[in-house]
Amino acid sequence: MTDTAQTAPTGVPEKWALGETFVPKARYTDRDFLQRELDKLFTQVWQIACRAEEIPDPGSFHEYRVGKQSIVVIRQRDGSIKAMHNACTHRGMKVVSGCGRAEDGELRCRFHGWRYKLDGRSTFVPSREEFAERPSSEWALRQVHVGEWGGWVFVSMAENPPELLDWLDPLVTSLAPFRLEDMRFRWRKRTTLPANWKTVIDAFIEGYHTPGTHPQTMRTAETPAPPAHPAKPQEYVYAPYTPTMTYPNHSRFVYTQRPDTGDKDAARQKAQARPEVFANAMQYNYKEVGSLVTERDYRAAQQLRTMEPGEVPPFLLYHQLCEELALAEGVKFPQMSMQEYFGGNGDWHIFPSVVILVEKSCVLGYRMLPDADDPDRCVFEMFSLEHFPEGEVPETQWQVFDRWQDHDGWGELPTQDLVNIADIQAGMHSEGFDGMWLNKAQEMSIHNAHVIADRFLFGDGS
Ligand code: FES
Numbered sequence: 076m077t078d079t080a081q082t083a084p085t086g087v088p089e090k091w092a093l094g095e096t097f098v099p100k101a102r103y104t105d106r107d108f109l110q111r112e113l114d115k116l117f118t119q120v121w122q123i124a125c126r127a128e129e130i131p132d133p134g135s136f137h138e139y140r141v142g143k144q145s146i147v148v149i150r151q152r153d154g155s156i157k158a159m160h161n162a163c164t165h166r167g168m169k170v171v172s173g174c175g176r177a178e179d180g181e182l183r184c185r186f187h188g189w190r191y192k193l194d195g196r197s198t199f200v201p202s203r204e205e206f207a208e209r210p211s212s213e214w215a216l217r218q219v220h221v222g223e224w225g226g227w228v229f230v231s232m233a234e235n236p237p238e239l240l241d242w243l244d245p246l247v248t249s250l251a252p253f254r255l256e257d258m259r260f261r262w263r264k265r266t267t268l269p270a271n272w273k274t275v276i277d278a279f280i281e282g283y284h285t286p287g288t289h290p291q292t293m294r295t296a297e298t299p300a301p302p303a304h305p306a307k308p309q310e311y312v313y314a315p316y317t318p319t320m321t322y323p324n325h326s327r328f329v330y331t332q333r334p335d336t337g338d339k340d341a342a343r344q345k346a347q348a349r350p351e352v353f354a355n356a357m358q359y360n361y362k363e364v365g366s367l368v369t370e371r372d373y374r375a376a377q378q379l380r381t382m383e384p385g386e387v388p389p390f391l392l393y394h395q396l397c398e399e400l401a402l403a404e405g406v407k408f409p410q411m412s413m414q415e416y417f418g419g420n421g422d423w424h425i426f427p428s429v430v431i432l433v434e435k436s437c438v439l440g441y442r443m444l445p446d447a448d449d450p451d452r453c454v455f456e457m458f459s460l461e462h463f464p465e466g467e468v469p470e471t472q473w474q475v476f477d478r479w480q481d482h483d484g485w486g487e488l489p490t491q492d493l494v495n496i497a498d499i500q501a502g503m504h505s506e507g508f509d510g511m512w513l514n515k516a517q518e519m520s521i522h523n524a525h526v527i528a529d530r531f532l533f534g535d536g537s
């Protein structure tokens with residue numbers, strides 16, 4: 076575990092103060108706390124607005140809404156991207172809504188018809204001479220800092236944010252071999268959930284819940300479609316060990332074997348050395364997650380299951396097969412050493428609001444955004460990004476569901492996570508619950524996110 080030893084800012088009210096492994100529930104239930112997050116965290120921190128592919132052409136724009144703030148990110152004629160507060164400098168009306176393309180290379184406020192260039196400069200004000208004189212910069216849409224990494228467009232409303240790539244450390248180095256910027260959406264879904272945005276984030280940045288919530292993932296030795304009845308205590312010896320690594324601005328966890336299982340797990344480890352057992356787990360992910368394993372990787376797993384056990388571990392064989400298939404099918408596949416793979420593979424929390432699980436072929440991602448008023452609601456997005464052969468990127472749109480239950484295509488594993496969410500949030504309101512006590516090895520990603528947040532909420536963010 077990386078020890079970041081961050082010092083907490085002073086002046087955190089008692090009801091919101093973190094312990095060493097304790098997080099008070101009020102941080103998830105108080106309206107005041109949500110307001111502080113919206114006012115002091117989301118107006119300062121670098122955050123993902125959209126994928127660069129969502130604004131492909133000059134004039135393409137995307138409205139990013141968080142709380143009561145609306146930012147427009149817009150592709151310029153030279154291919155660069157600018158971001159601006161989405162508020163007309165006349166009487167404040169939103170200039171754009173949703174996504175689209177600026178007609179005639181200009182943005183037009185439909186209230187009184189003021190016009191702006193793609194970079195926000197004012198180009199037309201009817202009867203301008205009837206207004207008081209102001210410096211020309213004040214007629215322009217107010218700029219927001221913008222940056223790009225990994226194919227995402229980031230924005231920060233802070234006056235002087237840190238350099239984006241510095242802020243993102245160590246993701247930039249660790250994930251460079253995976254070339255996330257060359258990935259494109261396979262699918263993307265959005266809904267709202269009856270829980271605080273952090274309740275949902277927390278369910279995706281630790282692996283300790285895997286045997287409890289996803290018991291079938293420990294049972295792939297016999298079949299790619301294992302049963303999901305609750306695990307008995309003795310089955311927990313098969314649980315993956317998912318240590319969290321915490322960094323100054325982000326965190327990560329990885330799936331490993333428990334260091335302390337000794338030979339209790341020997342029978343299973345022997346089973347895991349059989350190619351078809353590893354193939355089962357990969358095929359399960361393709362069918363019931365719809366990411367982590369692409370359709371092409373699924374075919375590689377089918378080949379793997381016909382192979383005899385040998386010197387080379389199935390895990391390595393699988394990676395070789397995936398790469399060979401991808402290259403044969405025209406994918407500019409990210410080739411890397413196993414050391415580089417292990418340096419970037421796993422589950423990353425891009426603080427504050429995005430989680431990505433990174434594989435060579437694809438990324439499974441989540442974004443959770445706070446509601447503008449209600450600490451018990453949030454926006455939830457789930458998406459898969461993949462490396463496609465050139466010219467074969469599918470057309471995709473955000474599929475939007477009012478309630479997550481309105482869609483039956485989440486897959487078994489994500490459904491298990493979603494089923495929990497409302498009850499986690501409901502339990503937090505219990506008079507019999509004060510806050511969460513975190514596992515020191517496998518849940519400190521949650522604690523770390525609160526420590527980072529406190530720098531913004533009660534300090535100046537640095
Ligand atoms: S509010 Fe935009 S033109 Fe008047």
Ligand SMILES: [Fe+2]
Nearest residue numbers: 278288289492
């Ligand atoms: Fe889960």
